[in-house]
Amino acid sequence: MRHLLPLPVALPLLGAALLVATGRRLPRIAVEIAGFVVSGGTAALTLVLLLDSAPTMTEWVGAWPPAGRESVGILVVGDGPALGMATLASLLTLAALAYSWRYFDAPPHGHTGAFTALMLVFQGAMCGFALAGDLFNAFVFFELMSVVAYALTGYRIDEAKAVQGALTFGIVNSLGAYALLLGIALLYARTGELAMARIGHGLDATGPGGPDALVLASFVLVLTGLLVKAAAVPFHFWLPDAHAVAPTPVCMLLSGVMVELGAYGVWRVYGTVFAGPGGIPAADLTRALVALGALTAVTGAVMCWYQRHIKRLLAYSTVAHTGLFLVGLGVLTPEADGGVALYLLGHAGVKAALFACAGALLDRFGSVDEHSLHGRGRPLRATGVMCAVGALGLAGLPPFGTALGKAVTEEAVGGPLTVVYVAASAITAGAVLRVTARVFLGLGPRPRDAEYETSGSDEEPETTGLLSRIPDTMTTVPAVLLAAALAVGVVPGFGTLVARSVARAGPGGAHAAAHWTAHGVLLGVASAVLAVALAGLAVIRPDWTSAPGWAAPLRRLQSGHVGDYVAWLLVGTTVLGALALPGVLGS
């Protein structure tokens, strides 16, 4: 069984290569069916492996098992979280392919297989990153994931915005990748190892006096790379610019799982490489992640509220939620890790479904502008209902998986940070509910347009021409995704199963459980009520909730100028260094 571990990477890549080789001669339908078969087959394989992941499976690719304690090979790790992320990535790819079935804009002439092939490579890359037990190997798949994502983001080259967004995405993420590589080089120089666990041992062995400047620098650089991917403030600027312009099926993957893989990477790398006595003390990681995470959640939520471009709005809600994930991972308890895993699963379903609904609006009306679509969504009843349900899922209304995950995380995090969780989820969900009420119900007066806003009207649909009716695939896919997000919270024992498998993979190996508690349900309901109240207020009294003066500087930071984003990336690296510095000085 363990020999099959690298196959979730190899199979989609092979499928993509064969599609490119034969794609020019195949009709579109054959290409799409082949894409389904490969993507679905890989998803099935990851599921089978996931069910067999206790105890943890490991595989030395190339059959180089360690001689003594040393190996020259590459380690692939198949524990619960790794295979869970691979399964999530595979299932979402399958959903995205189903969503783009037939209706998505015609592929480039002579390259019928190109879009499907890129999606399959994306799937393989995400699986590879999730399963990597070797730091350099993780970097390779990190890069592969990025390269495909740039190409997919800029897929609609006839729109200047798409190319601009992809370019910003490319530059910022490449810089993040360089930082990651530099960090790996420093770790290698110190330990002569590349397997994550061996680097951890190496740091503990060579630094009995605790971490020094080299360990700090490598930690900061590695984390910079991963946090760029996770879109933590102030590394987040690329995300709204890219998500607003990427084709909808791609957005589902970017927001649903790729960004979260950055957070997963932080969890994996800290736990295996830096958690020992020669690494970075826990207090420093907690300080860094909780501070940046809370800042990310607040910034994301505020920015989300003041968007009228629906895809940008959803993109900021992803920023806010990754902030919440990072806070949860930052407290370093097995309970919080389990909670974050559940939250992440629920969020993936809800967010992908919401993007799918936004895509339906785009293809039907050629606009994703909350203001110009006012009342026009009335005929799209199913999409409207799913938007509302998705918003409640985003708020964490029980019994959604998001609610269970959020409740467990809140309990583990405790204290004033609970306010951040409730507020961020309520504000982002309130924004989506506001959009739903205005677009699909036509409630309230049409809000006044402010000057200089990204409106999202006059967009090109992603289909060949505007659709006269929404195809069944575009309503079925979000419905299934929402049902999955609901199932995460409802299926008895699923929460505890996830929490256990995450705890088992963590350093402590402690037991953990995830149950509904009265406290958690209450907070979830409170978030949802707050979201509805905010949305109602915004719809009835648009002037009360229009952007106040104090939010203007925050909004102006999202300038669209790549130079600004790069400057912020450097600042972020410095801030990370400052936040982690006390532990190094104290040792």
Added chain:
Amino acid sequence: MNRLRLWLLAVGGAGLAVLLVAACLDLPDFGGDRHPYGDRAVHASLLRHTANTVASVNFDQRAYDTLGEMSILFAAVLGCVVLLRQARDEHRAPPEPAEVARPVRRYALLVLPVALVTGLYVIAHGQLSPGGGFQGGVVAATALHLLYLGADYGALERVRPLGLYETTDALAVSAYLVLGLAPVLAGTAFLANTLLPYGTFDTLSSGGTVPLLNAAIGMEVASAAVVLLAHFLDQAVEIEEEHGS
């Protein structure tokens, strides 16, 4: 905004510089004799009769990384094909034949076969001497483009049926993956170099699957470089914006 950007850049850059300088001071001394990974890699490469240790690392010990790197190139080429396609407001105009200075033409046509053979040699001897699929592939692909310098774009296009190169690129990737999957079918690890005999040290057929994987990479890199350059050259030479748009 401009001033804020400069301040941010200064603060961030200074912080990163301090961090990197401090880290560099803690690096192992230059010229030390402790190379834990190097020692292990050389040992492993000799075990498998691969004379070029770098090739052994690339195509045997860490062949899985190479799979990722090859896929990055493959995805980048596919991405360029998609991004550099002819947009709606563009059309193609065949380029005018250009005058080439006679010495340049003579030099290009003379060097072309030499460069091509050098590229193929470097690929073929990847497991024995410095070089290999990545390096040789680039040399071989560049050789073709001497035609562009020595003759004109039309001549290059005649020896460069793009569809064929795109297919070769994809087939080379498939070949690498199939070579990796074969050991799994035989009941061992993905990309394990255990199916073929290791041969005699320092001969062309030594190293088990190393020469095969190396050849697949050579094929992939050569075709990928041709396709990549073709799409950029097309943008520069053939594709023009519609007038009046």
